[in-house]
Amino acid sequence: MTYAIQAEGLTKRFGDTQALDGIDLTLPEGTVLGVLGPNGAGKTTAVRILATLQRPDGGRALVAGHDVVRDANAVRRAIGLTGQYASVDEMLTGRENLVLFGRLLNLRRADAAARAAELLRQFDLGEAADRRIKTYSGGMRRRLDLAASLVGRPSVIFLDEPTTGLDPSKRDDVWNLVRRLTEEGTSVLLTTQYLEEADALADAITVIDRGRVIADGTATELKQVVGGRFLRVQPTHAGDLGAVRGVLERHSSAGVESPGRGVLTMPIEGEQAFARIVADLAAHDLPVTELSMQLPSLDEVFFSLIGRSGEPADTQEALA
Known part of the structure; x- marks a missing residue:
């Protein structure tokens, strides 16, 4: 089996807080790995390390076959990332944002424009393509941010709570897009607070709490852990x-x-x-x-495994 992500023993500390305490993650190519956990569990820290935005204190990780520390540039060329907050420029139009991302990825101007038009159609943003982002609703910004992560046709995509702020119909649109991407061979690491989202999309699920992996397996396997x-x-x-x-x-x-x-x-x-x-x-x-x-619902599995309600930590790890 070929893996898009292999992480072993990742650790990260912020001051007195141990954000990651030796987690392992594996993502086979062309599948979706759902990463669940309460606020402050370490999900976003793990994504930031795998996306080369932070360096681990310990452990090792390969993304698309490249070491995230020693070969960070190669990792960045292979991935797309959508964080919890939109990263688009409010003063530019939707089309200009996507063309800009394309140019930054060394696409020719014509190719960047064509890719932008394609993604605007896919995300139902065609009518708003030439409006400035500051006029977009929160859901529209979120969809454009997702589109931006796909401009370069990455082989590995990190979706960090990708449907936050979307209404149910637009959430379904994103789910269908994720399914289509994996059918085409793209590998997806998904963090989410919507447990039904992980149940619907993930081929495998890893549950993190307090910086440690406390369970992993398919949704069905995890449901069987809780009870019959x-x-x-x-x-x-x-x-x-x-x-x-x-x-x-x-x-x-x-x-x-x-x-x-x-x-x-x-x-x-x-x-x-x-x-x-x-x-x-x-x-x-x-x-x-x-x-x-x-079988028990994934919600019941989650609360049984965590055994507590997640509360934000006092450090930047509260973003996780």
Whole structure:
């Protein structure tokens, strides 16, 4: 397997705060690695080191086959980066910003203009292309910033909370773009506060807390860490709720919960248990609108692993 990113034992300290404490990260080519963690966990520090914006205190990292310390220029030629805040020039138009990025990447003027026009179309900014950025909404600026990171067709892209400030429809547009990029062979490291975003996009997930990797694997593997499957049942008739609860309680020693109006849940193991419950409900003539086995949500996984709510640190690492 060929890796777009290989990081081993990365450390970084800011004063008395150990921002990174020996983290390892791997990103196979053409895949998406989601990096999750509370505020101050070290996510943005890791991205800054991998993008050559900061030097690690210890450890080693290769990006696109190049050492981030010894061959930083080669790394920069291979990557695109979208940070948490827009990096575009407010006094220039959207088109001028993208052309400028193209020229800085040594594209010929005609090629830079063509690439700018292509990205403006992709990000639904064509009508605003010749307006100054200071007139853009926050979501429009965010989309232009994303477009700017793609001007040079990088092989590795860092997306640091890329959909912050976007409405759900524009978030879906970004998700579709990420999927298209990986289909074309681009590798993506994604940090996000939207857990459904990691669930939807990431081939693998690494969870960081207090500068350390505390879990990694696919979304399904992480969900299985928290616990087994649970059964979710919604009776068709509200008056049957008590009777359905009675049926479920006969099949569970862990108890039945009611997370919402008219819905019951309980832990369940295996298809045989599921089949017995289905048969028991049918035998008691209790129709249901929903009857499904589900894994825990990624939200439940996250809070189970972290065990606390993330609070900003007192250092610049609060940006992470």
